[in-house]
Amino acid sequence: xxxxxxxxxxxxxxxxxxxxxxxxxxxxxxxxxxxxxxxxxxxxxxxxxxxxxxxxxxxxxxxxxxxxxxxxxxxxxxxxxxxxxxxxxxxxxxxxxxxxxxxxxxxxxxxxxxxxxxxxxxxxxxxxxxxxxxxxxxxxxxxxxxxxxxxxxxxxxxxxxxxxxxxxxxxxxxxxxxxxxxxxxxxxxxxxxxxxxxxxxxxxxxxxxxxxxxxxxxxxxxxxxxxxxxxxxxxxxxxxxxxxxxxxxxxxxxxxxxxxxxxxxxxxxxxxxxxxxxxxxxxxxxxxxxxxxxxxxxxxxxxxxxxxxxxxxxxxxxxxxxxxxxxxxxxxxxxxxxxxxxxxxxxxxxxxxxxxxxxxxxxxxxxxxxxxxxxxxxxxxxxxxxxxxxxxxxxxxxxxxxxxxxxxxxxxxxxxxxx
Amino acid sequence: xxxxxxxxxxxxxxxxxxxxxxxxxxxxxxxxxxxxxxxxxxxxxxxxxxxxxxxxxxxxxxxxxxxxxxxxxxxxxxxxxxxxxxxxxxxxxxxxxxxxxxxxxxxxxxxxxxxxxxxxxxxxxxxxxxxxxxxxxxxxxxxxxxxxxxxxxxxxxxxxxxxxxxxxxxxxxxxxxxxxxxxxxxxxxx
Numbered sequence: 001x002x003x004x005x006x007x008x009x010x011x012x013x014x015x016x017x018x019x020x021x022x023x024x025x026x027x028x029x030x031x032x033x034x035x036x037x038x039x040x041x042x043x044x045x046x047x048x049x050x051x052x053x054x055x056x057x058x059x060x061x062x063x064x065x066x067x068x069x070x071x072x073x074x075x076x077x078x079x080x081x082x083x084x085x086x087x088x089x090x091x092x093x094x095x096x097x098x099x100x101x102x103x104x105x106x107x108x109x110x111x112x113x114x115x116x117x118x119x120x121x122x123x124x125x126x127x128x129x130x131x132x133x134x135x136x137x138x139x140x141x142x143x144x145x146x147x148x149x150x151x152x153x154x155x156x157x158x159x160x161x162x163x164x165x166x167x168x169x170x171x172x173x174x175x176x177x178x179x180x181x182x183x184x185x186x187x188x189x190x191x192x193x194x195x196x197x198x199x200x201x202x203x204x205x206x207x208x209x210x211x212x213x214x215x216x217x218x219x220x221x222x223x224x225x226x227x228x229x230x231x232x233x234x235x236x237x238x239x240x241x242x243x244x245x246x247x248x249x250x251x252x253x254x255x256x257x258x259x260x261x262x263x264x265x266x267x268x269x270x271x272x273x274x275x276x277x278x279x280x281x282x283x284x285x286x287x288x289x290x291x292x293x294x295x296x297x298x299x300x301x302x303x304x305x306x307x308x309x310x311x312x313x314x315x316x317x318x319x320x321x322x323x324x325x326x327x328x329x330x331x332x333x334x335x336x337x338x339x340x341x342x343x344x345x346x347x348x349x350x351x352x353x354x355x356x357x358x359x360x361x362x363x364x365x366x367x368x369x370x371x372x373x374x375x376x377x378x379x380x381x382x383x384x385x386x387x388x389x390x391x392x393x394x395x396x397x398x399x400x401x402x403x404x405x406x407x408x409x410x411x412x413x414x415x416x417x418x419x
Numbered sequence: 420x421x422x423x424x425x426x427x428x429x430x431x432x433x434x435x436x437x438x439x440x441x442x443x444x445x446x447x448x449x450x451x452x453x454x455x456x457x458x459x460x461x462x463x464x465x466x467x468x469x470x471x472x473x474x475x476x477x478x479x480x481x482x483x484x485x486x487x488x489x490x491x492x493x494x495x496x497x498x499x500x501x502x503x504x505x506x507x508x509x510x511x512x513x514x515x516x517x518x519x520x521x522x523x524x525x526x527x528x529x530x531x532x533x534x535x536x537x538x539x540x541x542x543x544x545x546x547x548x549x550x551x552x553x554x555x556x557x558x559x560x561x562x563x564x565x566x567x568x569x570x571x572x573x574x575x576x577x578x579x580x581x582x583x584x585x586x587x588x589x590x591x592x593x594x595x596x597x598x599x600x601x602x603x604x605x606x607x608x609x
Binding site for chain 2: 358
């Protein structure tokens with residue numbers, strides 16, 4: 001029955017395609033009986049094709065009029081010249097219908113298994129959290145979902161754990177979406193997590209890695225920010241925590257770590273995009289990861305995935321001194337970007353953060369490195385500024401596909417160089 | 420892959436400035452020139468005037484992916500007055516493919532609209548640009564190129580993030596005029 005209703009609604013929506021483009025719904029309030037009469041007259045003018053959703057009855061009671069796009073100037077002029085007050089209730093009727101149709105199609109999709117999840121689209125937080133449960137359900141002996149804490153707005157911080165057993169095995173940590181506007185990263189994270197699950201038992205490298213190590217993957221690392229990019233500001237970067245004494249919200253979660261914290265490679269202004277926060281690990285989203293990694297005690301690699309710029313970076317950002325194993329990190333980065341470029345020709349630059357991009361204080365990979373996690377890397381995915389954060393969804397699968405061999409290179413290196 | 424010298428980000432920043440100016444001068448609704456690659460960089464040469472970079476780079480036409488053009492440029496960031504935009508001298512190799520057909524098509528399309536064009540959020544959240552609005556975006560890119568050039572320093576790398584709003588301005592002559600509100604993203608300060 002549900003399927004039939006959805007189908008009928010889809011047919012209805014499809015038939016209405018483009019019929020209401022640019023039409024608006026105006027809420028009109030007649031001030032006196034004379035204006036009520038004027039509205040009725042307006043409705044009788046056939047050529048204007050005004051469609052009353054709620055008829056004008058009495059003064060002071062609102063009437064709702066759907067006005068076709070081409071009649072808008074005439075109708076608004078009529079209302080204004082007669083001093084009839086109105087407001088625009090629906091700016092574009094077609095857009096509303098399209099949105100509803102999209103929602104209906106989407107809600108159909110969430111019921112299926114991972115084999116029909118649309119990896120080539122950007123998803124909402126609910127869709128991603130639902131997909132996580134489906135992934136766990138599809139691979140119960142490999143994947144589990146753990147919660148490492150809560151966000152500022154009390155959303156769960158979920159991490160996917162890939163493990164074939166053992167007890168507190170050496171582990172690799174991956175995160176995407178710490179800067180929520182970098183939508184390509186969460187999308188790549190979903191594809192990659194699915195790939196890891198699929199390839200265990202098939203790909204020799206993935207199998208070798210998971211036979212002795214665990215992988216922890218946090219895909220929606222900043223859920224409050226991510227929701228905000230959907231609901232309000234697509235280009236939001238920070239957390240959503242309130243800053244005492246400031247009208248500006250949020251802390252840059254990648255300047256909030258205890259490594260060179262508070263230096264000039266971050267900002268002390270709460271209104272800045274790189275505000276480091278009142279103190280290191282002030283942000284719940286950051287503290288949860290730091291506590292998890294320290295508590296685990298056996299994490300050998302942290303791979304933090306960002307966009308954009310097409311780079312593969314390693315510490316330090318807070319000082320110019322190279323890391324003790326700079327040569328090893330440089331060689332590994334060189335190999336990884338070469339294998340990435342081999343897929344579609346996408347060129348990455350690589351090097352330490354200080355050398356390659358800019359001074360940055362309080363960043364995750366520097367903290368990880370200084371806490372004994374030697375193989376800490378930051379990816380900056382596509383592109384180099386043409387679309388920037390607004391990367392078309394058609395590039396999701398190519399981006400994830402080309403990044404995969406680079407990620408594998410790092411993970412295999414970690415496996416083959418235990419410490 | 421080319422080995423990247425440690426100061427490569429400085430060459431990229433300077434190339435972005437030069438690309439901005441070139442896009443302003445040569446770009447339009449039918450041609451959008453963006454930086455594809457920095458081939459070579461030298462500098463900075465430091466003297467009393469400021470910091471000067473010498474660059475070889477490749478631009479590509481957003482409207483025609485296979486169309487690339489090799490460029491050289493000298494970019495001088497002034498030391499004294501930070502409000503002075505960088506000096507850019509550039510050369511482009513060979514002839515750029517003509518964009519007059521695309522420009523005319525855009526002109527006629529806009530002229531034939533019954534109401535002045537209004538649009539928002541280009542690209543949208545999913546990176547989509549409706550085909551009809553591609554020339555509108557390329558035109559914004561050309562204008563943004565000017566703004567980027569004028570507002571760049573050695574510590575910025577500016578890109579056009581999104582057109583928030585574009586409104587065509589009603590005119591009584593044959594010119595087309597557009598009012599844009601654009602968002603620029605600075606990679607350095609975010």
